[in-house]
Amino acid sequence: MISQRLFAEFLSTALLLVTVVGSGIMAERLAGGNDAVALLANTLATVGGLYILIELFGPVSGAHMNPAVSAAIAARGQLSWTLLPAYILVQLLGAACGAWLANAMFGLPLLEFSTKARTGVGQWLGEIVATVGLLLVVLRAPASRVAGMVAAYIGAAYWFTSSTSFANPAAAFGRMFSDSFAGIAPGDVPAFIAAQSLGATLGVTINKLLGKNHV
Template sequence: MIVTIGLKRKVLAELIGTCLLLAVVIGSGIMGERLAGGNVAIALLANTLATVGGLYVLIEMFGPLSGAHFNPAVSMVMTLRGELPAYELVPYIAAQLIGALLGAWLAHAMFGLPIIEFSGKVRAGTGQWIAEAVATAGLLLVILRAPAGRASIMVAAYIGAAYWFTASTSFANPAAAFGRMFSDSFAGIAPSSVPGFILAELIGAAIGFAVHTAFEPSKQRIGHPNLIESSGEHEDVH
């Protein structure tokens, strides 16, 4: 018997999941900065490890309910692929943005910081924008090309790596950029920097989707006599 999960439950899962994700990212940044004694590398390492663990658990927990997008760019691509109905896209994005804001407030409440504040940490420049495009393109490729049942660990591992190999520390998520502007902490981003990040992330998502599509066998090639199966993908022997 197939059980259809209602939209309300999906939206609630996206809201709670995104809220907890931002609480993990911002909260671990605050804790790491407090305990690192001024060593930014140690603070970033603590932030990375907490994010990797938290993201893996949240995807495993909420994936069966909503797909565990927690990310408007991911939801948009899933809508383009026909895996998320178009009428669910706006509720998903709204839930993700509200959840991100609540996650920032939750982290501040736990650490005794002002609930309402804006970050003063400017993150701007060509390198930062390229980094966000690369981070988001890679994230979409991982999501779209991960073997069945492996997406949660692969996404968590990729984000952990991207914290260190990208100049922006890999937000890769418009909802995360939105939520993090409400925290003047280690993980924060100034409101003036958010539009550039979001634009770069959406461009990156489009690039990731395009690269994935380029790997997909075309309709004309399906059933071609000169195709062989290799690692689950069709490859032309010519």
């Protein structure tokens, strides 16, 4: 049922943001000012959360949790274009609700905006690279291995990209509602989403150029 698929996308995206934002808040509080330790903790929680969420909700909605992924899946004919706007809407709503829930759990204001600046050509390029890679993994990974491969890629990209690999317009949207380690200032979100959109387009194009998997 369409309602079940949309609910699954809402819930999985909300839980993804709870994982990312909540672990960022916890890591920041426990790391004693050591950003490397905080990022490592944030990474490990995100990797585990992503794997579980894809395995759990994938059979229901695909567990895209990401408008760029949903658009790519629609482009390859596996999601109706008429359903795509609804997927994106519930992903955005889920991301915001997930950030608010994380704030509430850690005693932060329910509705706040991040002051963490994330801007500059290097970070935008990092988001392009992160999203290209994510789309290639999603589009080319064997179905039985997609959860592990997506989780592993995002975990690695947290460290090898300058932007810590958002690679997800919904995540960028949701993370602006938490003034924490994982946050992003609202004014920096449009450029991140533009970079992610470009990265997704490049990822789809590269996938087509590579053709079908032969092994």
